[in-house]
Amino acid sequence: MVEKTKELISVDNVSLDYGGKDGNGPAIKDVSLDIYPGEFVCVMGPSGCGKSTLLKILAGFIKPTGGTASLDGNKINGIDAQRGVVFQNSTLYEWYSVKKNVGFGLSMRHVAKATIAEEVEKYLAEVKLDDWGDKKVFELSGGMKQRAAIASALINKPEILLMDEPFGALDALTKNQMQNLIRRIWAKSHNTIFFITHDVDEALLLGSRVVVMSKHPGRIIADFPAPFTTDILRDNDDDIRYSKDFLAKRKKILEMISQDILE
Structure with missing residues (x-):
């Protein structure tokens, strides 16, 4: 407890x-x-x-x-x-890669590219999407999209x-x-x-x-x-x-x- x-x-x-x-x-x-x-x-x-x-x-x-x-x-x-938010339907950019989606928040805060790449790899591994980072979001299943959405929220350490x-x-x-x-x-x-x-x-x-x-x-x-x-x-x-x-x-x-x- x-x-x-x-x-x-x-x-x-x-x-x-x-x-x-x-x-x-x-x-x-x-x-x-x-x-x-x-x-x-x-x-x-x-x-x-x-x-x-x-x-x-x-x-x-x-x-x-x-x-x-x-x-x-x-x-x-x-x-x-x-405060990170995850909805029922993912709010990811379908035409972006999974990596770009997950790192989007950090890029908007002008975090160094090397740091973003390192953090993205870390959180993709956390949600078991290590091998899917270069795929476009529209290529993912519903469950994978939600995992990517969770990673994109967690990476900002809310x-x-x-x-x-x-x-x-x-x-x-x-x-x-x-x-x-x-x-x-x-x-x-x-x-x-x-x-x-x-x-x-x-x-x-x-x-x-x-x-x-x-x-x-x-x-x-x-x-x-x-x-x-x-x-x-x-x-x-x-x-x-x-x-x-x-x-x-x-x-x-x-x-x-x-x-x-x-x-």
Whole structure:
């Protein structure tokens, strides 16, 4: 379990109201959440509950209409390299090589070419794309594109990695492989990860902590530690998903969400 010292991210009574009939009104309401260095926080809830809205606020893409979100005690006012983002569909440049995509952020910061080349090789190896660096992105499979997207985020050494249902569009086998990859990267690098998912199993299997949001407008209705990803890393086996403890927590979350939707 991650030792809680000083929070890295602090969300204090954050609300976002898009307003009017066209904007669809409030997305999240009075959300408060602290995230500590090294945590793997999985956030889940019903469709339309505002999970992605919360992530966009943390990324600095949009500003809340109420409350504040801070990183290291500083109010989040826009995007910066301290927060890496990985979406469900990769935002890579299809006509660029994998190497050029992964090193793009460093090149925009005018890092020396030799350093970029060295770092790109390092992170391509980290995501098991060593032999694919010279390929164009359009030549890659969906899983490979997501691995390249993860490498392009990690290479900038962000303080927190924000992931918005990054494996949602992948087939079951590739999804399992990607879950194993991000779990291993987290354990090795001690990155702080904020991971959005609609999949209860994925949240429990990946997160060191699971946050459950209510129906629209989203608010936090549960927040608890989850030991399963640590157990998987220790035993190199994800059969824990069939354990009584796992199935009980899974059932509790599903019942919680179902009850909230029906209220």
